[in-house]
Amino acid sequence: MNCESTQRMLYEAVDRALTPDERRLLDAHLAGCERCRSEAAVLDALIKTVEATPAAKPSEAFLSNVMAQLPATSRSSSWSSWFAPSLVFPRLVFAITLAAAALVWLYRASLAEIVENFLPVQTVAGPVTTAIRDVQAYLQAQAGAALTHLPVPVSTSVEWGSLLLVATTLAVGYLLIRAAENLHVGRSSFRIGRRY
Amino acid sequence: MDLSDEELVARAREGDRPAFARLVERHSVSVYNLTLRMVGNREDAEEAAQDVFVRAYRSLDRFRGDSRFSTWLYRIAVNVSLSSARRSRRDLSTTSLSEPEDDEDGLPMQLPDPLADPAERFEQAEFRDHVRNMVAALPPIYSAVISMYHMQSLSYDEIAEALELPIGTVKARLFRARAALRKLIYRSIEPDTLS
The missing domain is CATH 1.10.1740.10 (RNA polymerase sigma factor, region 2, helix turn helix motif)
Known part of the structure; x- marks a missing residue:
């Protein structure tokens, strides 16, 4: 056995990965080769030194520093995180826009039918019903006027137009909130683009 | 509790x-x-x-x-x-999970001649500190496997899981890491201090 293959076996011996036959070959070579014997002693001392390395301790403030950097909750989807200061604004905008889009969709679908079918007050004649009808008529007029400004051809089905509005609102709102969340959870959010 | x-x-x-x-x-x-x-x-x-x-x-x-x-x-x-x-x-080239390119096949270089009994140097406290510092001077992936295996006593399985690498690759990295450490230590010693 030559010195080169002996050295490879020395490193494998550290892991006790040698078979008994390989071990005997190695020992036989070491007995007659001072250079490899010296290398074996160095490697043994090196590994023992590394393994005897005392563990370093982090600073006294380590725990408090970590706890101070933690977000309000570990769950990004929990309800309480909706009220984190940096998230309130984009989520509020998102919610209002979504509600507005939903209202537009409802009114364009046929508010009158919805009200007549589902509002019991509709069956009672009198000044309250009249007032509600007036408000409905006003809102329908406003919604109709607002929709004429949408980037959707007038001939397009009303339902498709308003659905497009809702979908756009969802997409923009989602992106806005994700950006705010990344800012919220800390400066290191963009260091490594991977999940654990 | x-x-x-x-x-x-x-x-x-x-x-x-x-x-x-x-x-x-x-x-x-x-x-x-x-x-x-x-x-x-x-x-x-x-x-x-x-x-x-x-x-x-x-x-x-x-x-x-x-x-x-x-x-x-x-x-x-x-x-x-x-x-x-x-x-x-x-x-940049050494800060990844890939191995650094080596000029040899991972085996240590031959011992310098002036080192009549190099193992004796490990008896010196200062030299042992030097060796420990050299672990941190290795490419990070080598530092990681040496630290996890020899200092924190993790198994091959655990290291493989932590690094998301096959066990065989972890063993090869560890082999090369030890050889690189051995080489680094010898290169860091001035020839005139070896005798």
Whole structure:
């Protein structure tokens, strides 16, 4: 056995990965080769030194520093995180826009039918019903006027137009909130683009 | 009552911050030592170790318990340390999970002739400190496997899981890491101090 293959076996011996036959070959070579014997002693001392390395301790403030950097909750989807200061604004905008889009969709679908079918007050004649009808008529007029400004051809089905509005609102709102969340959870959010 | 890691994780997921603080206390030394060996200086290593726990807290919902919590932390620590080392002192080409290119096949160079009995040098306390510092001077992936295997006594399985590498690759990396450390130590010693 030559010195080169002996050295490879020395490193494998550290892991006790040698078979008994390989071990005997190695020992036989070491007995007659001072250079490899010296290398074996160095490697043994090196590994023992590394393994005897005392563990370093982090600073006294380590725990408090970590706890101070933690977000309000570990769950990004929990309800309480909706009220984190940096998230309130984009989520509020998102919610209002979504509600507005939903209202537009409802009114364009046929508010009158919805009200007549589902509002019991509709069956009672009198000044309250009249007032509600007036408000409905006003809102329908406003919604109709607002929709004429949408980037959707007038001939397009009303339902498709308003659905497009809702979908756009969802997409923009989602992106806005994700950006705010990344800012919220800390400066290191963009260091490594991977999940654990 | 000393709760297991899994029990503490479950509590931390429900917003129990003291439970997470207990996890930090339990694993801060091992995580810090790994980042220290990979990053190379105490200040950056401490910042990286803190970052590891903050990321872990934010990702608790994604820890499914397939591996030990400590192994999962090591996985985060390796990635954070590589990123930190990349930003600080290391060369870009060596701060990845891929191996650095070697000029040989990973075997150590032959011993310099002046070293009549080099093992004796390990008896000196100063030299042992030098050796330990050299671990941090290795390419980070080598520092990581040496630190995990020889200093933190992780098994091949655990290292493979932390590095997301096959066991065979981990063994090969460890072999090369030891050889690189051996080579680095000899190169760091001035010839006139060897005799």
